[in-house]
Amino acid sequence: MNASTAQAFRDSALRHATRYAPWLDRRPSRDALADATLPEPRCEAWRHTNPNRWYGAERPARRQRLDARGPPNIRVIPFEEADAEDRHRIGQHLNATLDRARYPLANVNDLLLDQGVLIRVPRAAAPAELLLGDLGGGYERALVLVEPGAECVLTERPAAPRQRVVELVVGAGATLRHIRLQPSSDAVEHHLVSAQVGAGATYRVAQHGCGSPLRRCDLHIAASGAGAEIAVRTAYRLGERQHLDTHIAVDHAAPNVVSRQVARGAVGAAARAVFDGRIHIAPKAQGADATLTAKHLLLAPDAAAYAKPELEIYANDVQCAHGATVGDLDANALFYCRSRGMDEAAARQLLVMAFLAEALGDAAPEAAQALLGMQR
Amino acid sequence: MLRIENLHANAGDEPILRGVNLVVRPGEVHALMGPNGSGKSTLANVIAGRPGYDVTAGSVSLDGVDLLALPPEERAQQGVFMAFQYPIEIPGVSNMEFLKAALDSRNAAQGRPELSAVQFLKLARAAAERLGLGPEFGKRGVNEGFSGGEKKRNEILQMLLLEPRLALLDETDSGLDIDSLGTVAAGVNAFAGEDNAIVLVTHYARLLEHIVPDHVHVLVAGRIARSGDKSFALEIEAKGYGWLTAPA
Ligand SMILES: Nc1ncnc2c1ncn2[C@@H]1O[C@H](COP(=O)(O)OP(=O)(O)OP(=O)(O)O)[C@@H](O)[C@H]1O
Ligand SMILES: [Mg+2]
Numbered sequence: 001m002n003a004s005t006a007q008a009f010r011d012s013a014l015r016h017a018t019r020y021a022p023w024l025d026r027r028p029s030r031d032a033l034a035d036a037t038l039p040e041p042r043c044e045a046w047r048h049t050n051p052n053r054w055y056g057a058e059r060p061a062r063r064q065r066l067d068a069r070g071p072p073n074i075r076v077i078p079f080e081e082a083d084a085e086d087r088h089r090i091g092q093h094l095n096a097t098l099d100r101a102r103y104p105l106a107n108v109n110d111l112l113l114d115q116g117v118l119i120r121v122p123r124a125a126a127p128a129e130l131l132l133g134d135l136g137g138g139y140e141r142a143l144v145l146v147e148p149g150a151e152c153v154l155t156e157r158p159a160a161p162r163q164r165v166v167e168l169v170v171g172a173g174a175t176l177r178h179i180r181l182q183p184s185s186d187a188v189e190h191h192l193v194s195a196q197v198g199a200g201a202t203y204r205v206a207q208h209g210c211g212s213p214l215r216r217c218d219l220h221i222a223a224s225g226a227g228a229e230i231a232v233r234t235a236y237r238l239g240e241r242q243h244l245d246t247h248i249a250v251d252h253a254a255p256n257v258v259s260r261q262v263a264r265g266a267v268g269a270a271a272r273a274v275f276d277g278r279i280h281i282a283p284k285a286q287g288a289d290a291t292l293t294a295k296h297l298l299l300a301p302d303a304a305a306y307a308k309p310e311l312e313i314y315a316n317d318v319q320c321a322h323g324a325t326v327g328d329l330d331a332n333a334l335f336y337c338r339s340r341g342m343d344e345a346a347a348r349q350l351l352v353m354a355f356l357a358e359a360l361g362d363a364a365p366e367a368a369q370a371l372l373g374m375q376r
Numbered sequence: 377m378l379r380i381e382n383l384h385a386n387a388g389d390e391p392i393l394r395g396v397n398l399v400v401r402p403g404e405v406h407a408l409m410g411p412n413g414s415g416k417s418t419l420a421n422v423i424a425g426r427p428g429y430d431v432t433a434g435s436v437s438l439d440g441v442d443l444l445a446l447p448p449e450e451r452a453q454q455g456v457f458m459a460f461q462y463p464i465e466i467p468g469v470s471n472m473e474f475l476k477a478a479l480d481s482r483n484a485a486q487g488r489p490e491l492s493a494v495q496f497l498k499l500a501r502a503a504a505e506r507l508g509l510g511p512e513f514g515k516r517g518v519n520e521g522f523s524g525g526e527k528k529r530n531e532i533l534q535m536l537l538l539e540p541r542l543a544l545l546d547e548t549d550s551g552l553d554i555d556s557l558g559t560v561a562a563g564v565n566a567f568a569g570e571d572n573a574i575v576l577v578t579h580y581a582r583l584l585e586h587i588v589p590d591h592v593h594v595l596v597a598g599r600i601a602r603s604g605d606k607s608f609a610l611e612i613e614a615k616g617y618g619w620l621t622a623p624a
Contacts, residue, residue, distance in 0.1 A: 331427065332464045333464050333466050336460070336466065337466075337477070337478075338447070338448040338449045338452070339424050339426075339448050339449075339451075339457075340474075340477075340538065341449050341452035341453050341478050341481040341482045341485065341538070342449055342478060342481045343447075343449045344447070346477065346481065350477055351469070353469075354466060354468025358468060
């Protein structure tokens with residue numbers, strides 16, 4: 001039998017591991033990848049997005065750029081500049097939060113890596129503001145360690161990488177506000193954010209923007225400490241022919257965790273939005289309070305949205321609510337606006353803005369509004 | 377200025393309007409009465425351009441402009457305003473934002489300069505106050521969670537700001553308490569002038585004590601069955617509609 005595209009890609013990744021940061025111990029990833037089955041077309045997790053398009057897409061030329069910045073007291077350390085102590089730290093934490101079984105594609109990241117950064121955020125008087133822009137364009141990696149009690153605002157603006165994996169360790173009592181801005185691109189992209197949130201810590205992630213010919217975003221948030229607070233917001237507006245697949249999984253792995261997921265997507269002509277929001281509540285995660293709402297608006301007859309909430313509840317003291325809708329712009333609201341003199345385009349714009357605003361929240365950065373075409 | 381001739385319109389395959397004729401001149405107030413389901417809202421909606429109706433015959437013009445050829449926004453820009461019998465809620469769009477967008481569209485269409493934010497706020501706040509809509513009103517979503525009376529007052533507020541040439545008020549008095557009725561009527565009377573005209577759809581002669589009509593029409597089964605002056609409204613209130621049948 002001929003090897004599938006997925007198998008061929010895996011074999012090629014195993015053969016062509018990079019020499020970047022050669023001291024990295026790549027054996028665990030190599031072993032995991034050798035044992036793994038990479039996603040095949042129409043498998044459950046990739047039902048509406050064909051992974052072959054990602055395997056087959058060209059690897060972008062490596063950009064000799066590292067756009068990562070922080071305040072003076074925080075060092076952003078490219079892996080190739082890591083000293084012995086940092087190497088040790090990287091060795092300790094890299095892949096530690098990853099669920100390799102659920103995200104087998106992550107195994108190729110450190111084999112094919114062409115740029116990785118380590119960021120440590122210590123506890124300080126004021127919240128640290130970090131920016132992660134372009135990390136090189138190929139297989140990118142960021143490892144962010146938010147130490148116990150520290151506060152941080154991390155803004156990401158990826159520049160169309162082939163694959164970006166961001167691992168976040170949010171220490172006990174720490175607060176991380178994470179903003180991911182995703183402009184339209186022409187690239188086929190895979191993103192994975194894997195966050196581990198400690199006791200009493202807060203992790204708020206907002207991922208806003210547009211699509212690309214194929215953009216797959218996996219967000220895995222494990223609330224591993226009691227009393228952690230998780231909030232996920234995502235608003236997107238897909239232009240003609242764009243494809244955005246967002247898979248979010250929030251694991252309540254400890255007691256008294258509160259989690260919120262809010263998604264709003266406006267889908268344009270021949271575009272396709274896939275949204276999968278999962279809430280997993282482990283047997284020991286009593287006192288869980290979890291909600292998820294996902295709403296999609298189809299802006300053209302050939303727009304499509306596939307939204308699926310998934311609940312896996314194994315504890316009994318749980319409050320959980322979820323809802324998902326897919327609909328068209330409200331014809332009555334549209335007529336109401338037009339009867340007041342707004343032309344159809346202006347009326348649609350106003351209604352789409354109102355729809356997306358629900359997922360932006362009060363503290364939405366202006367840059368997110370700009371990406372969504374929401375300047376007022 | 378408004379001229380409706382032999383207007384026939386269907387909702388789906390169902391004929392609703394079956395030959396409406398009506399002429400409204402500047403400065404006039406017309407009351408349109410008639411039993412439930414006789415087509416009063418349909419007439420207002422067809423004039424305003426609501427989707428879902430097919431005009432099968434006849435014409436509607438405002439100041440000589442064929443309204444039926446225009447999309448709803450251009451009718452509004454020509455000066456048509458309909459106060460909805462059931463105003464629409466738009467969560468996520470604040471009332472102020474909505475009013476500003478409406479006013480900006482009108483000004484752009486009519487070649488008038490755009491109002492500054494300060495000018496606009498002043499105007500909108502004054503109008504809201506006049507209609508007894510509190511300070512929180514501007515920030516709330518359009519009609520979101522409004523009481524029936526608040527929704528109707530909001531329609532009149534929009535009318536006052538947009539200064540239409542023709543105001544079609546579809547049961548703006550329904551569901552109003554006595555005081556609100558007075559407030560709304562005062563707003564309408566302040567608006568009424570020699571340069572505009574008003575068509576009031578109502579079931580109650582009481583409104584017509586506040587806003588005195590020049591003509592009263594009764595619509596029955598999609599046609600104007602009879603017209604008269606303001607005393608006709610009292611006659612209807614006393615006798616009901618049973619004695620009026622649609623003309624052949
Ligand atoms: N969009 C529509 N689709 C189907 N039927 C409609 C539509 N609009 C109106 N109708 C029907 O047309 C008839 C007239 O309705 P219309 O709302 O114009 O009556 P009305 O005179 O305003 O009544 P009311 O006094 O109850 O407000 C009714 O039978 C109604 O069900
Ligand atoms: Mg009606």
